[in-house]
Amino acid sequence: MNSMVVLFQIAGAVALLLFGIGLVRDGATEAFGVRMRMALGLGTRTGPRAFFSGLVATLGLQSSTATALMTASFVDRGLMKERMAQVVLLGANVGTALTAFIVSAGLEAASPLLIFTGYLMARRKSAIWTGTGRALIGLGLMLVSLTMLQFATQFLRDSPELAAFLPMLDTAWPVALFFAASIAVMCSSSLAAVLLIMSLNLPVGLTVVMVLGANLGGAxxxxxxxxxxxxxxxxVTLGNLVIRAIGCMAVLPFAGKVGESLLQMPIPQTGLAVETHLVFNCILALVIWPFTGLIARLVNTAMPDEGEQKAVGPSWLDESALQTPLLALTGASREVMAIGDAVDEMLTQTRKAFHDNDTAPLAQVxxxxxxxxxxxxxxxTYLSRLGSSATEDEKRQSITILDYVINLEHVGDIIDRGLGPEVRKKVGLGLRFSNEGYQEIDRMFLMTQENMRLAQSVFLSRDRDMARRLMELKIEIRKHERQSAQRHLIRLREGHEGTRETSSLHLDILRDLKRINAHVVSVAHPILDEEGLLFESRLRSR
Structure with a gap:
């Protein structure tokens, strides 16, 4: 009976830890998700910036897995090179180790203050305040879970059965490695696995081996x-797994000596498991960094690109569903989502042409x-033939779908007839933007792409909070466009040669990206209008 009680106590503590990690991740994503994605996309031109971007993103998200998925999505859309993606993930690995170090640094007494402060902040209307509040609550719950783990595992630490079992596990390090890796996979978090290992009284060598397993399973x-x-x-994700596996295999034979050396190091005593986690990832990043290009090429050889292209033709407009309006609207919505994906790809290829100074991607546009x-x-045409049995709600939904697809078509026109010729002009005339001007335009491109993805989610989910966030981002883009134009004029007055040559082009690209955002954000209007959250005019009343 005591064993069952202890098992449930440990399971509850781990569940609370995972719940806290999820709250921190969701809160940080809600408050700063778009900014973190843009920082990640903009911060990969050099190795150090890529590493730092991955580290900071993981500290905010509390999950190297979340950073890995975000990075993989950038590679999938052609926004990041695979070698730089591997450097980002090296930073992410160090970031999750730093998170474990911070959480285990004896801050449990601060958990009530963090939870209370987070509760007050989460009651605010702003997405930044709400997200930050949820992240603070999650951090407080993580600290509470560590206290629960220490209490729940006390019985195990004093158990004679465990004392008899550990020497057996200590003589079978490969088994211990895969056991810890399995825990990390089940928790979907190397952080949770390392903190669980920290709470147990394990031999020095076995602790190091279990931490190596947690790192391997976390990928x-x-x-x-x-x-x-x-x-x-x-x-990208397979390469990160290969890198961690190389590190684990290199350290495994020397786990005992490594553990003894770490115990002698003059660093704050947060527990051997946490210190091993941090030192392992820092050294792995330093050693592997020069070989990330080689690893990317090897993985590319093992997993080449598929020869077949994705299907692009209409596939959801079922003529037989027209007499059942609900089915017809569902099919039309899925077709419009596919059109949105095609427009997003147009924007991706246009940015690639701008970035690489090469007009080849514009042929795909x-x-x-x-x-x-x-x-x-x-x-x-399909929606115009919708059955007469459609209800008023279904007719309104068909109008919403039509509005969005028309806006997507306008966005495609702006990209093809506006941005495309502007990029061709840049390449054809050999124009070079100033560093500041180039970064401002590239940031505007990334903000527009993130808004495009968010608009797709709003169209699919019709979520009010997400629609509100999309409107808030429109305001940020308007401010960025205005500030960039002002800074451009200041550089023009100061006589920067690159600014003078690209003046009209700079302002035209900003204008077109702003127009694209206006069309994209319109998907939020009917959702917010139904909730009474929109003004009919932006004019301030007298």
Whole structure:
């Protein structure tokens, strides 16, 4: 009976820890998710910046898996090179080790203050305040769970059965490695596995081995989660798993000596498991960094790109469903989502052409634009033949779908007839932007792409909070466009040569990206209007 009680106590403590990690991740994503994604996308031009971006993103998200998935999505969309993605994940590994170090630094007494402060902040209306509040609550719960783990495992530490079992496990390090890796996979978190190992009274060598297993298992959930993405995204997470496996295999034979050396190091005593986790990931990053390009090429050889292209033709407009309005609207919505994905790809290829100073990707933009035009016309024709049995609600939904697909078609036109010729002009005339001007435009590109993805989610979910966030981001983009134009004019007055050559081009690209955002954000209007959250005019009343 005592064993069952202890088992449930440990299970409850681990569940609370995972729940706290999830709260921190969700809160940080709600408050700063778009900013973190943009920082991650902008911060990968050099190795140190890529490493630092991965580290900071993981400290905010409390999960190297979340950072890995975000990085893989950037590679999948052509926004990040695979070598830089591996450097980002090295930073993410160090970030999750730093998180364990901070959480285990004896801050349990601060948990009530963190939870109380987070509760007060979460009651605010702003997404930043609410998200930050949820993250603080999650951090407080993580500290509470550590206290619970220490209490729950006290029985195990004093157990004669465990004392007899540990020498057996200590003589079978490969078994211990895969056992710890299995725990990390089940928890979907190397952080949770390391903190659980920390709470047990294990021999020095066995502690190091179990931490190595937690690191190895922590890379597996990202590999599984990217199984449906393109080969480029899968290579990123697989490469991270290979890097961790190399590190584990190199250290495993010397685990005992490594543990004894760490005990002699003059670092704050947070527990051997946490210290091993931090030192292992820091040294692994330093050693592997010069070879990330080689590892990326090897993984590329083992997992080449698929030869077949994704299907692009209409696949959801079922003529037989027209007499059942609900089915027809569902099919039309899925078709419009596919059109949105095609428009997003147009934007991705245009940014790639701008970034690489190469017009080759614009040929795909032209082809995608023709497909978008054809498919949006088919959606409009399809919905015009909707059965007469449609209710008022269903008719309103069909109008919402039509509004969104028309806006997507306008976005495609702006990309093809506005941004495309502007990028061709840049490449054809050999124009070079100033560093500041280039970064401002690239940031505007990334903000627009993130808004495009968020608009797709709003269209699919019709979530009010997500729609409100999309509107808030529109305001940020408007401010960024205005500030960039002002800074451009200041540089122009100061006589910067690159600014003078690219003046009209800089302002035209900013204007077109702002227009794209205006069309994209319109998907939130009917949702917020139904809730009475929109003003009919932006004019201030007298």
């Amino acid at each position: 597996v959930p990202a590999v599984l989660a990217t199984g449906n993405l393109d080969a480029g995204a899968r290579r 032209d082809e995608l634009e023709r497909r978008v035009d054809r498919r949006q016309q088919e959606v409009k």
